Amino acid sequence: MQPLILKNKNKIALIVGILIAVGFISEWTIHNESIFAWSLIIGSVLGIIPIVIQAYQALRVKVVSIDILVTLAVVGAFIIKNYEEAAIVIFLFLFGAFLEQRTLNKTRSAIKELTEMAPESALKKMGDDEFVEVDVDEVDIGDILLVKTGAKVPVDGTIITGQGSINEASITGESLPVAKEKGLTVYAGTILENGTLQIVADRVGEDTTFGKIIELVEEAQDSKSEAERFIDRFSKYYTPAVLILALVLGLFTQNVELAITILVLGCPGALVIGVPVSNVAGIGNGARNGVLLKGSEVISDFSRLDTIVFDKTGTLTVGNPSVAEKEFYADNIDEALGYLASVERESDHPLAKAVLEKIGETTFSPVENTEVIKGGGIVAHVNGHRVAVGNAALMEKENVKLNEKARADIARFESSGNSLVITSVNGELKIVMGIRDQIRTGVKEDLRKLKKLKVKNLVMLSGDNQGTVDAVSRELGLTEAHGNMLPEDKSAYIKKLIDEGQIVAFVGDGVNDSPSLALANIGIAMGTGTDVAIETSDVVLMNSDFSRLPHALGLAKATARNMRQNIIIALGVVLVLLAGLLFSEWVNMSIGMLVHEASILVVILNGMRLLRYKLR
Helix, strand or coil: CHHHHHHCHHHHHHHHHHHHHHHHHHHHHCCCHHHHHHHHHHHHHHHHHHHHHHHHHHHHCCCCCHHHHHHHHHHHHHHCCCHHHHHHHHHHHHHHHHHHHHHHHHHCHHHHHHHHHCCCEEEEECCCCCEEEEEHHHCCCCCEEEECCCCECCCEEEEEEEEEEEECHHHHCCCCCEEECCCCEECCCCEEEEEEEEEEEEECHHHCHHHHHHHHHHHHHHCCCHHHHHHHHHHHHHHHHHHHHHHHHHHHHCCHHHHHHHHHHCCCHHHHHHHHHHHHHHHHHHHHCCEEECCHHHHHHHCCCCEEEEEHHHHHEEEEEEEEEEEECCCCHHHHHHHHHHHHCCCCCHHHHHHHHHHCCCCCCCEEEEEEECCCEEEEEECCEEEEEECHHHHHHCCCCCCHHHHHHHHHHHHCCCEEEEEEECCEEEEEEEEEEEECCCHHHHHHHHHHCCCCEEEEECCCCHHHHHHHHHHHCCCEEECCCCHHHHHHHHHHHHHCCCCEEEEECCCCCHHHHHHCCEEEEEECCCHHHHHHCCEEEECCCCCHHHHHHHHHHHHHHHHHHHHHHHHHHHHHHHHHHHHCCCCCHHHHHHHHHHHHHHHHHHHHHHHHCCCC
């Protein structure tokens, strides 16, 4: 019976409201005191039932809840035959509970939107090579699936045939479609906007990136922050304190109505609802914008950080070296570029790949007598010419003369953090290329935003040589930069900062930097939903989008600020009402309850502002 009554609590509130309206209308129109009184009595008795049930359930687990205060207040109002106050208090309390639940449901809309994006079916390849539509739960790892234009990708998988454009907004928050072809990864819940793909299932069900995102957001929104735990402890002692205050004042003044009114005014409804609304709305905003905040505790620490430590490669930089600068020292350079490309085609070194991408279409020649010079480069014969490709030490060994301009160019390239690829043909200098990992587009502006958000220290740690690290640091305006660091060195450095009392966030790729992600106060992973990134870190920037970091920090600060605002509003209203009751005559039970419900609505609306938060 109890579950049925609680399930229909909103309907009961509506009936109570109608009975109150009938009572007042009958008194104002036909002046029938009997209908007025009985309407309010029936409404009060009906409305108090779900409140009494909730109070009883709370007492069973040894919790003195708000429902107990309201129950005692209504019983007291009945004792002094103030049916009007009793009915209005009950209706306002039930209506306030309805508003709270409705608002919480709205603030959880991020989860609802995510779950609605989840695929329900898939076209699975069967034994006769035909594709049959099956429930997505029937798909196993290794199954081959067909995805048609407009369909949702049912699992995380790898494309084996076909190409097309996929909207990955459900994973990354980016609305622009991403081109996909054979060998690339696709994610469950994304939408194929054009093309046809066959994929092999790598992860299914809850193990997909999409499934993990939903699970993380749900867990985060259900977690409790430091502020919420404070309120739980506060309410545990606050409610009995209100009961004692009402009893003492009632006995001292012999005024039962005053004691009952104190019980109503002391209800900390806005205090209980305000912080969870802020928490849920903030995490929901992050989920919509490609930022996973893993719990309200993360928000508390994140909002107070003063130091951010960055890994360089793949975080501040793109992670793929490319030719940044070049100089030519001959007239017929096309021939020399062809020789260079022919030699580099024989190598699998990352620098060789960057050189080939820069040269593009060219004429390749046979390469003979290839010799790898350790720590220097490659010497080979191409079309009967001796071609040397490597660093300055190799050129010196090959007796290549470097004129004053060449030496100045080499010094300039090195000071900019480039790795050098120098090419000579038959002992004559032809080409100097400077190759470096390019800084991510927009990173400098994003770092400026972080400084405006009161991050005091921006530190870079990298395994690269100190010269390259210093060049990147100068360009980005970082506070500190340290090179030649192994993963264990980075962890030790972060531990040192924490021991000094700094609140530290570490931003890395979530793979080799996982010890640092785990050690920092806040681990922020640049990851396209990789397992390590999601499981090790506290915050995940989907699609490795660095520009989401300022939004994430701004959102955390706004959410923490919103929680504090709601606490101040809730406690302020209680204090003002109690002061008004004790030192003035304008506060009574109905007015007190009305102001209480208004304060609940205010903190709810204040919390919901976070759903529309955007970094200015």
